[in-house]
Amino acid sequence: MKTRIQGAAPLLALATCLVAAPARAEEADSTIIVTAPTATDAAEARAAQTPGGTDVISYRDYADKSVVSLRDTLAFSPGVYLQPRYGQEVRIAIRGSGLSRGFHMRGLTLLQDGVPINLADDNGDFQELEPIFFDHLEVYRGANALRFGSGTLGGAINGVTPTGRTAEGFYLRGDVGSFDSVRGLVSAGVASDRVDAWGAISADRSDGDRDHAKRRSLRFQGNVGLKLSDVVSTRFYASINNIDQQLPGALTRAEALSTPRRASAGAVAGDQGRDIDSLRLQNRTHFDWGELTLDVGGFVNAKSLHHPIFQLIDQKSVDIGTFFRADYAAGPVELTFGGEIRRGSTDARQFVNNGGRRGALTFDADQKAQTATLYGEVRVRPVEALTLIAGGVYADGWRQRHVTFSATPATDGRIDFDAFSPKVGLLFEPAANIQIFANYSRSAEFPGFGEVFQTIGTPPTSTLVSDIRPQRAWTAEIGTRGKLGFASWDLALYRSTLKGELLQFTTNSNIPAATFNADRTLHRGVEAGLDLAPTDWLRLRQVYTYSDFRFRNDAQFGDNRLPVVPKHVYRAELRLGTDALHIAPNVEWIPDGPFADYRNQVRTPGYALMGVTGGATVAKGIDAFVDVRNITGKKAIGDISAAIVVTPASAVYYPVERRAVSAGIRARF
Numbered sequence: 075m076k077t078r079i080q081g082a083a084p085l086l087a088l089a090t091c092l093v094a095a096p097a098r099a100e101e102a103d104s105t106i107i108v109t110a111p112t113a114t115d116a117a118e119a120r121a122a123q124t125p126g127g128t129d130v131i132s133y134r135d136y137a138d139k140s141v142v143s144l145r146d147t148l149a150f151s152p153g154v155y156l157q158p159r160y161g162q163e164v165r166i167a168i169r170g171s172g173l174s175r176g177f178h179m180r181g182l183t184l185l186q187d188g189v190p191i192n193l194a195d196d197n198g199d200f201q202e203l204e205p206i207f208f209d210h211l212e213v214y215r216g217a218n219a220l221r222f223g224s225g226t227l228g229g230a231i232n233g234v235t236p237t238g239r240t241a242e243g244f245y246l247r248g249d250v251g252s253f254d255s256v257r258g259l260v261s262a263g264v265a266s267d268r269v270d271a272w273g274a275i276s277a278d279r280s281d282g283d284r285d286h287a288k289r290r291s292l293r294f295q296g297n298v299g300l301k302l303s304d305v306v307s308t309r310f311y312a313s314i315n316n317i318d319q320q321l322p323g324a325l326t327r328a329e330a331l332s333t334p335r336r337a338s339a340g341a342v343a344g345d346q347g348r349d350i351d352s353l354r355l356q357n358r359t360h361f362d363w364g365e366l367t368l369d370v371g372g373f374v375n376a377k378s379l380h381h382p383i384f385q386l387i388d389q390k391s392v393d394i395g396t397f398f399r400a401d402y403a404a405g406p407v408e409l410t411f412g413g414e415i416r417r418g419s420t421d422a423r424q425f426v427n428n429g430g431r432r433g434a435l436t437f438d439a440d441q442k443a444q445t446a447t448l449y450g451e452v453r454v455r456p457v458e459a460l461t462l463i464a465g466g467v468y469a470d471g472w473r474q475r476h477v478t479f480s481a482t483p484a485t486d487g488r489i490d491f492d493a494f495s496p497k498v499g500l501l502f503e504p505a506a507n508i509q510i511f512a513n514y515s516r517s518a519e520f521p522g523f524g525e526v527f528q529t530i531g532t533p534p535t536s537t538l539v540s541d542i543r544p545q546r547a548w549t550a551e552i553g554t555r556g557k558l559g560f561a562s563w564d565l566a567l568y569r570s571t572l573k574g575e576l577l578q579f580t581t582n583s584n585i586p587a588a589t590f591n592a593d594r595t596l597h598r599g600v601e602a603g604l605d606l607a608p609t610d611w612l613r614l615r616q617v618y619t620y621s622d623f624r625f626r627n628d629a630q631f632g633d634n635r636l637p638v639v640p641k642h643v644y645r646a647e648l649r650l651g652t653d654a655l656h657i658a659p660n661v662e663w664i665p666d667g668p669f670a671d672y673r674n675q676v677r678t679p680g681y682a683l684m685g686v687t688g689g690a691t692v693a694k695g696i697d698a699f700v701d702v703r704n705i706t707g708k709k710a711i712g713d714i715s716a717a718i719v720v721t722p723a724s725a726v727y728y729p730v731e732r733r734a735v736s737a738g739i740r741a742r743f
Contacts (some may be wrong), residue, residue, distance in 0.1 A: 117212050117234065123453065125463050125499035125511035126218035126551050127153055127229075127566040127601055131211045138658070138687040138699040140249050140257065140736035142278075147205040148231075149662075150647065151213050152564050152617050153601030155639055157713040159728045161282060161289040161319050162201045163348075165638070165713045168215050169549075169570060170597040170623045171228030171519075173638050174577045174589060174716060181519055181545075183224035185232040187297075187311060189356045189373050190222075194393050194418030195443040195473055195522040199377075202315050202352055206247075206259060207274055207295045208233040209240070215601065216549055216568065217497050217515030223397075223414050223447040225467040225495040227517045227547050227570065227597075237299055237309070238263040238270030244743040251701075251736025255280035271298045283732040284322040286337035286346075291317045308359040314352070321346040321383070324725045327670075327678070330711050334729030344382055345430025352377040365404050372396040375418075386425040386432055393418035406455040410465070415446040420523075437536070438479040441523055445471040451497075459503045466496040469518060473526045480536065482529075487538030489526055493518035493546065508556035517570075519545040525576055528587045539587040547572040547597070564603040571596060571626075578672065579630060580718055594626040595636065611656075613649040618642070631672050637716040640668040640680070647687075653697075657688040667711060670727070671720040681710035683730060695742040700735070707733045 121128035129151045139146045145156040145164045157165040167173065171181025184191050184198050192198035205211070212232040214222065219230035241263040249257040261274035273296030281288050293316070299309040323338030323346060340346070356373035374394045381387040399412035420441040426433025451465030474488040499513030521542045529536045553566035574591035581588060600620040607613040621643075623636040647660040667678030684706060689699040712730040720726060 124218050125501040126513045127215035129213040138689045140701045141206045150615050150617050152603035153215050160287045160322050168228035181226050182228040183230040194416045197522040204293050207235050223449045226519050236272045238265040238272045246741045249738035252734040253281045268301045286320050286342050287322040289319045311356045313354040317350040319348045325727050326725050330727040330729040344427045346383050349380040366402045368400045370398045382427045382430045386427040388423045391420040408453040410451045413448040417444045436481040439475050439477045442474045461501040463499040468494045471520045484536035491520045491544050510554045512552045514550050517547045525589050545574045545576050560608045562605045566601045569598040597623045616646045618644050634674045637669040640664045655690045659686045670714045672718050676720040678711040697740045700737045702735050704733045
């Protein structure tokens with residue numbers, strides 16, 4: 075039976091209903107309770123050793139926001155493109171990863187405390203990352219995510235949660251806002267000499283800013299750490315998610331720009347939704363012998379998915395895995411060597427969707443997948459200011475399906491992949507707090523079940539697309555980051571030449587599937603962040619992303635631009651005041667919208683969204699905040715499900731968030 079929190083709204087509001095802003099993992103030095111300025115030092119130090127685009131986002135950077143999705147936490151992370159669709163569903167892409175996906179995500183490795191939450195076929199549900207739990211998030215763009223064993227075009231995002239040692243005491247937070255939204259969480263941490271523990275429970279409900287977009291969630295996150303000796307320590311993690319989300323569906327262009335509140339007729343008739351119940355258990359054991367450290371561990375992820383759309387998708391999956399990582403540092407030489415293996419089994423069933431309820435069984439299959447990686451890196455400092463870096467990731471995987479029942483023709487099959495992705499780079503520090511970096515790397519992404527097994531043809535046949543192959547890219551990157559006076563910056567320029575990018579095509583005898591490998595494509599861009607803080611009461615944050623993604627002499631689309639991601643995205647926030655009282659107006663500006671189609675015949679309009687956040691200290695340890703979004707009530711298109719041909723009747727558009735106001739309170743004890 076599903077846990078419901080629908081009737082708990084008055085109780086949650088009365089009790090200020092509790093939301094935890096996280097603290098950091100065991101290597102951190104400070105907590106959400108003691109808000110020391112060194113809260114993200116350990117993560118930033120690791121990121122600073124990377125010769126490429128990285129970013130560390132502290133929970134303080136989004137403490138005054140109503141945190142619903144990753145969009146709220148990563149909006150000011152350079153190079154991360156995020157657009158909300160509804161609720162916790164967002165478009166997330168880095169360097170053009172997963173452009174053809176109009177749902178969920180592909181091309182990124184998502185982790186919690188260094189352990190991946192992606193399924194064994196590398197697809198994932200970012201809804202299972204609850205950002206309000208985190209102390210900070212680590213973003214490693216592109217091949218810079220090698221330290222997580224990731225070899226994807228987009229890279230990796232790692233959310234780091236608190237421990238009892240870093241978040242001792244209690245933390246409460248409650249939010250209320252537009253669309254009958256109520257959100258709360260409580261966290262607590264305890265510690266002794268040898269044992270510590272931390273746990274948090276969050277609850278969330280909202281009617282959503284569109285019809286048929288109600289959501290409810292109840293989550294738990296916790297861990298227990300044991301110091302077994304001066305050399306050995308271990309930590310056990312548990313995560314439980316109960317998520318119910320109605321889907322409002324995509325709209326036509328005219329509907330999205332005139333009546334963005336409405337839901338699509340099909341979404342309402344089919345009571346479309348995406349409900350997830352999941353349990354994740356993991357362990358990380360750390361050995362410290364001074365110059366040599368070793369982390370080993372394992373994890374199990376069990377998930378149940380109830381997903382009525384065109385049919386009712388009912389899946390139950392179990393993924394298990396193990397990992398290790400060794401680090402050695404002696405003088406001018408540092409070495410890293412690690413590996414991971416994930417294996418998953420999914421009982422995949424589909425039914426006729428009778429208004430959100432199961433009808434006749436139409437499909438039943440046993441799906442299995444495995445992905446394994448082995449990675450290593452060497453860092454050498456020939457002189458104090460220069461570090462030379464070389465490494466690589468070898469990945470191996472397979473996807474397999476056995477069909478036990480299908481109402482239409484369906485085939486069994488298995489397909490295997492492997493790839494090696496090398497990387498070389500350098501990191502030069504001409505002065506204190508100033509870095510210049512460059513790297514050249516390869517990436518490889520394996521297709522998931524959605525690309526390996528596709529329904530094509532007339533009559534429809536669910537078949538193994540045996541011609542599908544990994545998406546590969548070579549990326550050159552140069553940039554700089556640092557701090558000088560009151561200015562800090564992060565700038566990266568990259569150019570990726572892709573072969574076999576997974577995109578949509580018109581099927582023919584040479585292209586037997588809707589999602590298939592393109593020949594050659596080009597992704598190039600600029601990822602820039604500039605932070606100016608001339609006084610302790612004035613701070614201007616800015617991020618700018620330039621994206622030029624296009625085909626290269628394609629047989630169908632020539633040199634057309636790829637759809638979905640606009641060429642220019644600019645965000646800025648001006649914070650005035652101190653922690654005692656402050657206000658921060660913000661803006662998101664997209665001068666020209668992206669193309670909606672691969673033929674480049676339909677472009678969405680640009681827009682500017684304005685908002686403001688503010689906060690004040692009510693009493694010692696108690697803060698209040700307010701978050702106002704889309705103040706002017708601007709109607710615009712935020713995200714697109716890319717299509718080959720788009721007509722006025724094409725329902726492929728998602729409107730931007732409507733005007734909303736939320737407020738809340740945080741308390742530390």
